[in-house]
Amino acid sequence: MTQLQNRPVVRREGINRRGSLEPRDPRSPRRSTAIALVLACATLITLDKTGGALDPARRLVGEVFGPAESAVSTVTRPVTSIPDWLRTRSGMKDDLAKLKSENAKLEQQVRTTAYDRNRLAEYDGLTKAAENIGYAVVPTHVVALGAAQSFHRTATIDAGSASGIKPDMTVVAAQGLVGRVLRVTSTTATVLLIVDGDSTVGGRASSSMKVGFVRGDGQLDGGSLELQLIDQNATPATGDTVVTWGSTKDAPYVSGVPIGQVTSVYSSVRDSSKTAAVQPYVDFGALDLVGVVVPSGTKSDRAIIDADGKLKP
Template sequence: MRDTKESRLLLVLLIVVAFALITVDIRGGENSPVQGARRAAAAAFGPVENGVAGAVDPVGNAIAAVRDSNTRHNRITTLEHENAKLKRELGTGDANRAKAQELDKILRTAGAGQYGVKGAQVVAIGAAQGFSWTVTIDIGSNDGIKRDMTVLNGDGLVGRVTTVGPSTSTVLLANDPDFTVGTRLEKTNELGFATGQGDRPLSVQLLNTKANVKPGDRMVTFGSSKDKPFVPGVPVGKVVRVDPSAGNLTRTVYVQPFVGFTKLDVVGVVVQAPRKDPRDTVLPPKPKVKPTPTVTVTVTPSAGTGQNQGTGQDQGNGQGQGNGQGTADGGGVLPDPNAGQNANAGH
């Protein structure tokens, strides 16, 4: 259509008529005069709209599915990340609980011996400065740690500090062959020197060759001059084997350490020694031995046991009669071979 004055006037008239019809339709509501025309248009164009929608909807649905798929993928990825995070937190929680329990044991040990300790965590294990059994802990000189301090955990003696850095320290473990500590036997107070043997029990040389020692006896540290490198009373281990003295100047016993050196995690460095020797108070109470039950046997007499009973009777009516018989509990009557009858008559 060409752009002329008449066409513009027609367009304006159509717009005016359209607005008028819309106004009448809105004001009329359900009684609108154009309601019939709308229904007719719906009846005429409805099938066409459905056909077009049927043709277009698969494409729209596919596009929506792709969009929703991306959203679902993002949600799945988010959930996977959240699950992994929860698993890590759960693992961390278990590890923290284990550390808290170990630290609690260390505090109980320190309380029993009146040691002032500073907690630390093992961060590395391996050779250092030529030592074959060492660990590295995460505290050093900045935390007040010095060389030749005693290291323990909730079970007993771990070792001693050998090298100190600003934030880490090296600990020589008690099972190292270069490690030696003075020991004291529980109750008897027999003294000796324990030396590490790697993954084997400690070798302890007792000074008294006639010392009364047996498997199961326990040892603690004897202590050092000015409490360095060892404070007294720290549990060392229990005797598992005793060698005969055989005329030697010392007696050798073998002690299984209380500490598991291959599974160290949290330890405590003794930064303050006790005012007095705790002796055996740091050792845990020995388990009570349950008494062996005694068996009482009762013998019941059998039914075949017999009992004899004799009866004698005399009558003084000019006639004497004696009867004897044996009776058995089993129900039988046994005759008495000496039994007899005598009768005398006198007129």
């Protein structure tokens, strides 16, 4: 027993006789290894900052692993680029759809350019016409052409009593006289065209100031007018401009509106009277924007072009 008690006890590192863990020795190999690594890293950082001593080693690593990295990148590039390819394809579809939409809009603009240009020219012309004759006009659009009651050449416009329009008002276009208002509703009006066979307008030859009556021949497209002067001894001059001489209280026609141009003069064998053929300035086969002459200060549900050619709400 004495010998066994005196024998030195051999203990395993970190484990006591009872089998429980003991605190490690500060000088254990694991902590020593960590300290060595930290010192090595500090040394490498210092060398790299100071003199570039690691450049040969860095080049060597690059020469060894560079080709391999390039090969791996070449192999994996088709796979890694799939998401970008999908996003690019989707973006191309969106761009293509956008371009198609823009192209359709441009084509529409090209197709309607002439129409828009003509409408703008008509509006400008109507503005100048209002300024030339010295009357305010309500701009309207022709929405139908046809017959009404006993008249054969009429037009329907998209403005009526709500716009300040009444029967027996003068209707003009940018080029000249169109006709007079026959009847109205709240939103439309029927206009008797001067080319109707039953239409009679007081006209004046501008060069001689001689007055007479202008009648239509009933033809809408390519029709002509006839001017017969009251003074049968007067002869209208070819190329002369015929304008309205005006009515009492400007109804149904105001004065000074261009009607047409004298193209020829012929005499009647029966009564020795002279009649002038007049080509109207207005193309009745292409009526669109027209203006109804209204008194100054008329209340309207739309803008009115005043006698100064300015648009007033």
